[in-house]
Amino acid sequence: xxxxxxxxxxxxxxxxxxxxxxxxxxxxxxxxxxxxxxxxxxxxxxxxxxxxxxxxxxxxxxxxxxxxxxxxxxxxxxxxxxxxxxxxxxxxxxxxxxxxxxxxxxxxxxxxxxxxxxxxxxxxxxxxxxxxxxxxxxxxxxxxxxxxxxxxxxxxxxxxxxxxxxxxxxxxxxxxxxxxxxxxxxxxxxxxxxxxxxxxxxxxxxxxxxxxxxxxxxxxxxxxxxxxxxxxxxxxxxxxxxxxxxxxxxxxxxxxxxxxxx
Amino acid sequence: xxxxxxxxxxxxxxxxxxxxxxxxxxxxxxxxxxxxxxxxxxxxxxxxxxxxxxxxxxxxxxxxxxxxxxxxxxxxxxxxxxxxxxxxxxxxxxxxxxxxxxxxxxxxxxxxxxxxxxxxxxxxxxxxxxxxxxxxxxxxxxxxxxxxxxxxxxxxxxxxxxxxxxxxxxxxxxxxxxxxxxxxxxxxxxxxxxxxxxxxxxxxxxxxxxxxxxxxxxxxxxxxxxxxxxxxxxxxxxxxxxxxxxxxxxxxxxxxxxxxxxxxxxxxxxxxxxxxxxxxxxxxxxxxxxxxxxxxxxxxxxxxxxxxxxxxxxxxxxxxxxx
Numbered sequence: 001x002x003x004x005x006x007x008x009x010x011x012x013x014x015x016x017x018x019x020x021x022x023x024x025x026x027x028x029x030x031x032x033x034x035x036x037x038x039x040x041x042x043x044x045x046x047x048x049x050x051x052x053x054x055x056x057x058x059x060x061x062x063x064x065x066x067x068x069x070x071x072x073x074x075x076x077x078x079x080x081x082x083x084x085x086x087x088x089x090x091x092x093x094x095x096x097x098x099x100x101x102x103x104x105x106x107x108x109x110x111x112x113x114x115x116x117x118x119x120x121x122x123x124x125x126x127x128x129x130x131x132x133x134x135x136x137x138x139x140x141x142x143x144x145x146x147x148x149x150x151x152x153x154x155x156x157x158x159x160x161x162x163x164x165x166x167x168x169x170x171x172x173x174x175x176x177x178x179x180x181x182x183x184x185x186x187x188x189x190x191x192x193x194x195x196x197x198x199x200x201x202x203x204x205x206x207x208x209x210x211x212x213x214x215x216x217x218x219x220x221x222x223x224x225x226x227x228x229x230x231x232x233x234x235x236x237x238x239x240x241x242x243x244x245x246x247x248x249x250x251x252x253x254x255x256x257x258x259x260x261x262x
Numbered sequence: 263x264x265x266x267x268x269x270x271x272x273x274x275x276x277x278x279x280x281x282x283x284x285x286x287x288x289x290x291x292x293x294x295x296x297x298x299x300x301x302x303x304x305x306x307x308x309x310x311x312x313x314x315x316x317x318x319x320x321x322x323x324x325x326x327x328x329x330x331x332x333x334x335x336x337x338x339x340x341x342x343x344x345x346x347x348x349x350x351x352x353x354x355x356x357x358x359x360x361x362x363x364x365x366x367x368x369x370x371x372x373x374x375x376x377x378x379x380x381x382x383x384x385x386x387x388x389x390x391x392x393x394x395x396x397x398x399x400x401x402x403x404x405x406x407x408x409x410x411x412x413x414x415x416x417x418x419x420x421x422x423x424x425x426x427x428x429x430x431x432x433x434x435x436x437x438x439x440x441x442x443x444x445x446x447x448x449x450x451x452x453x454x455x456x457x458x459x460x461x462x463x464x465x466x467x468x469x470x471x472x473x474x475x476x477x478x479x480x481x482x483x484x485x486x487x488x489x490x491x492x493x494x495x496x497x498x499x500x501x502x503x504x505x506x507x508x509x510x511x512x513x514x515x516x517x518x519x520x521x522x523x524x525x526x527x528x529x530x531x532x533x534x535x536x537x538x539x540x541x542x543x544x545x546x547x548x549x550x551x552x553x554x555x556x557x558x559x560x561x562x563x564x565x566x567x568x569x570x571x572x573x574x575x576x577x578x579x580x581x582x583x584x585x
Contacts, residue, residue, distance in 0.1 A: 014533060122399060164511070164519060231402065256469075
């Protein structure tokens, strides 16, 4: 079972207060911690588990600038065997189809039974790349996967639907799956763990080597002409309770009691 | 006349709300741009061609085949490809749902069409398409202007438009033959799996104390449980807590979990991604505690507390335990 996993480095925004640049085209990323995309973390874990159970090797691929190496090192520390970095800042303003095209060129000549991506990225949230890749590769696929059971040449997968419902599918291999969070419990990676894999060589490539022209990537190759970002208005909706912590909690307690359900 | 096409979404013989939400949007755009609105129905002997649907679009296209009984990417792709290539709709709207997320990207790639996914607002003027998306977990709004194209695909976020679609039209129903299934990659639908037996039914609770990523580690859950006990509430959670298996999936509120409507919903350390909001926004009273004043949860909460959730938890537990 040879598995390719596509990962991406994204800014960690859960606890961050985001700011937007002057032109309103991008968020300011300088002060943000960069990490492997949460969905991709589950995808790497799933790949490593399948490898542990069935043998084979795991290759991780990412597309981004030099700093994206971090996402690859994390994956290697989790148990991936090889890594490919498409080192190309030109993809910065690519749409999902552009990113998928870049990855497609890098993986199309690899031999694999399974290609995994995260179901979406926490930044743009297009939720498109994995499924587009499947179409480019001409392979069967399933998105939002929360369970994989490998059989001989085929697998049973569970897809997450709405309202606590899942669907069960059978898919022949090779295939592409996009992985939903919660499918497994990703192993923890320590700094020491990353240190241990620092000598594994990362194969680098770029758009030129992949035969992609400037017209095909970045803004020029994108279906989006421009974007204007803004912060959603604060306090639209909630009445923010003010005062000391004790006063706030007293008010809260009163609101709860006034509902008369206790 | 130019056309806006809406792909109907149905499961188990019933239309899903997103179909009507998209029709609300499509009819607005149709009116503004003098375009007709068509609903495309792919299925097998389970057509819910209710009056509600007929009154909300100009044409219903019906493709019936046993292979279309349940959604399957292989067949849906071929069916959509056939219809889009014949009719060339200016806009094709698909739900940003488990079905649409699975279908739309590969369709866009196959037909080389631009795809704007997960849109919450759509403007079309003089063939210029602008869409509003929420990115970075709902912390940023992004208006995108798409490059000019004769055709676009758009996936629409659930809950973005009114499901109570305006009536007044009278659609004619046309049958479209199914293509021969030649480009099939071997994906097979085996069946639906309903949720496993659960310990507690959170949708039956009057008060929910709900915890999110902010709880930090499983060792902290007793703090939330203790507060819940002090006011007779049931403990529920957002996705990250269930993903980590700190609470069972049956406790998860949201699109892929449960929809709840308690009298009081108190959210601790939940940022409020739209998938979560969709599951709890109709609660009578929503109180949210989060250290980030820009957390999306505050846009739908009635009361907001911008403080450390653990301090609030312990003080509130104290106040109620005393009584």
